Amino acid sequence: MLPAKGCEKEVKHVTRIIRDAIAYLLIVGFCILMLTWAIPTYTPAYPGYGASPALVPNVAVCVMLFMACLSLIRVGVALCMKKPIVVEESEFPEDLEEDGGFTQVGRVKIVHLVNLMVPCVLLVVAIQYIGYMLASFAFLMVLQYVIGSRKWTQSIVVSIILTAVLFIVMRYGFGVPVPGPQIFE
C-alpha cells in the first residue's frame, strides 16, 4: 500500500498472504481440537457393526487439516524463498488498480461488522424481554441509522410498517406465535 500524500508514516496493513497464513493456522488448530477432543468426546461409541460414528467426521476434519497444511506449506515456501505467488492470491482486490469484478475477497471491516451485528444480537436478547413490537421497532430504527439514514420521519414510518406487516403475516397469515411477551395482551 502506498502512503497517502502528506502522511509522514506509512500505515502497515496485514498483507493478504499473511492473513491467509493466519487463517490456515487457525483451521489447523481447529482440526487438531476436533480430532483430539470434540470428536472423541461427543461421538457415540462404535456399536460393533457398520462404520464407526466417528469415521466420517474424522475424514472431513482430516481433509480440512490436510488442505490447510498443504496451503500453509505453499504460503510458507513463498514467504521464506521470497518468491511471490500469483497476484490474485497475494494482493487484496481493493489494492489492485483493475476492477475486482465479482470477487468479494477483501479486508474485513471490523467496525462495520460490529455496527451491524451488535443490533442483531441485541434484538435476539431484547425480543425475549420487551417483546416483538418494541424490540423490532427499536432494532429497525437503529439499523437505518447505522446504514446512514438521517430522515427520522421516513425511518419511523418504515419501522412501524415493517414491524406491523411481519406481525400480521406471522400471527394471522401463518399462525406462528410471535416471539417474546406481547404488549397488547
Next chain:
Amino acid sequence: MEMIIAGLLDSISPASLMFVLLGVAVGVLIGAIPGINGPMAIALFIPITYYMTPLTAVGFLVGLNKGAFFGGAVSAVLLRTPGTPEAAATSWDGYPLTQQGKGEKALRMALYSSVAGDFISTIVLILIAAPLAAIALFMGPSEIFALISLALTVIAGIGTTSICRGLIAAGFGILLGLIGTEPVTALPRLTFDVYQLGSGLSLIPVAIGLLAFSEILLQVEKFTVKGGSAQSANKFSSKLEDRLITFKEFFSNIKTLLRGSLIGIGVGAMPGLGAPVASFMSYDQAMKRSKHKKEFGKGRLEGIAASESANSSVVASSLIPLFVLGIPGNLAAAMLMGAFMIHGMQPGPLLFKENAQLMYGIYGSLVLASLFLLVIGRFGLRYFCKAVDIPAMILYPIVIFTCIMGAYLGKSSMFDVGIMLTFGFIGYFMRKFDYSYVAFLIGFILAPEWERSLQQVVIISEHDPFMFIQRPVAMGLMVLTLFVIARTFWCSIGAGRKKKQVEAATAAAGQHKAD
C-alpha cells in the same frame, strides 16, 4: 398415464397457479434489485413454504428462481451493475442500448431469450429426467457414495480461486452436516450437550445466514464505504421501434438463441459449472460466429440473446442431476433440494417412483412458470424496472429483518435466529477470505446421504476393504474423483507458473520500454 394427467391437473389447480404466478412476479422484482439473486431469494422464502403443500411450495420456489434469473438482467441492462455473474454478459450489450434510449428494447430481448431458453430447457428436462432416473435406480450404495464424493470434489472448485480452500469449505460443511442424531446408533453426535442440536442444524437458518445475511452484510459495507450506487439511467424512448422487438429482429437471432439454449442445457446438466460459464461461453460463441463481431459490446441484440438464453436454460437443466441422482448441480438446485427435504421428499431416482404424480405436477408448474414469466415480463416490465430505484437505506433493513424473522419462522425458535446470525458471520468471513460457501452448503446438504451410503456399503460388504473394486461403476467414479483432484492441483500449479512467466515477461517488456 393416469398419474401424468392427475399431476398436470394438480398443477393447474387455482392454488398452484396462484403461487407459481406469485413466485415469478416476486422473483422478477427481487432479481431486479442489485445484489439479490435467485438462491438468496429461495433461502429467504423457503420458511414461508412450510405452510404450503409440496406442489405449491416447489412451484412457488421454481417460479421464484426463474423470475429472479430474468430479473437479474434488469439491473444489468439499466445500471450496468449485474446482481449476479451470469448477468454480466447481458450488461455488455444491454447497457449501451440503455444509453441510446433503447433500454426497454434490450429488456424485451432479454425477456424473450430468457423465456425461450428456459422453455426449451424445461422440455429437455421433462423428456430425459424420468428415463435417466430409471437407469439410475440400478445404482447401489457404493455407486451413490462414489458419486457424491465426485460431486463434492467437482463442486469444491465453485466460487473460489483455490481448490484447497474449496475442499476445506466442503469438509467444514460435511462436518456441520453430521451434527445431530447418528444414523446407526441413534445417539446424539457432536451436539456439545446442546439439546436444540439433537435434530441437527436446520438448513433454513444456515442457508439464510450464508446466502442472504452475509451477502447483505457485504452489500451494506459496499454501500457505506463507497457510497450509494448509480441511479437508474432508465431512459425509455417513446418511439415504438426503440421499445419493441419486431418478428424480424427476433427471428434474425433465433440461431444464437437456440445455440445459447443448448449450451445452457449442457452446462447446467453438469454439476459444478453453473450459469456464468454458460452465459460467457454462449456470448463467446455468438461473437465468434457473427458477421458483425465489431458491434458486440456496443449494443447488439444478438449478445443479449446469447447470454440470456444460455443462463436461463441452466435453471431447468440444473434440475436434471437433482432429479436423476439427487445431487444438486448449483446453489439454486441445492436450495430446491432443501425445499424437497423439508416437505418429506428425498430427491433422486426414487422420486419418480414414490412421488410420480407430484413430479408430473412439478413439470406442469415448470412449464407454467415459463409462460407466466413471458406474460408478467411482457406487461409489467416498466413497473419491475422501478425496483432498481428502491433506496438502499430502506431496502437493506427490510432484508435484514426478513432474514431474522425468516429464520425464526421455521421452528418458531430464537435459537434458529442465533444460528442464522452465526452463519451470516461465518459467511461474511468465508466470502472475504475466498472460501467457497457454495461448496460448504452443498457439503452440508449431502453429508447425511454420503454417510448413509457409506454405512450401507460397510454393512453389506461386511467390512471388505475392496468393496469399491468389486463394483466397476463405483470404482470408475472413485478413480474419476482422484483424477479430478489431481488434475485441479496440476492445473492450479501450471496456471501459477504460466501467470508468473507472463508477469515476468510483461515486467521485462515494461522495463525495456522505459529504458
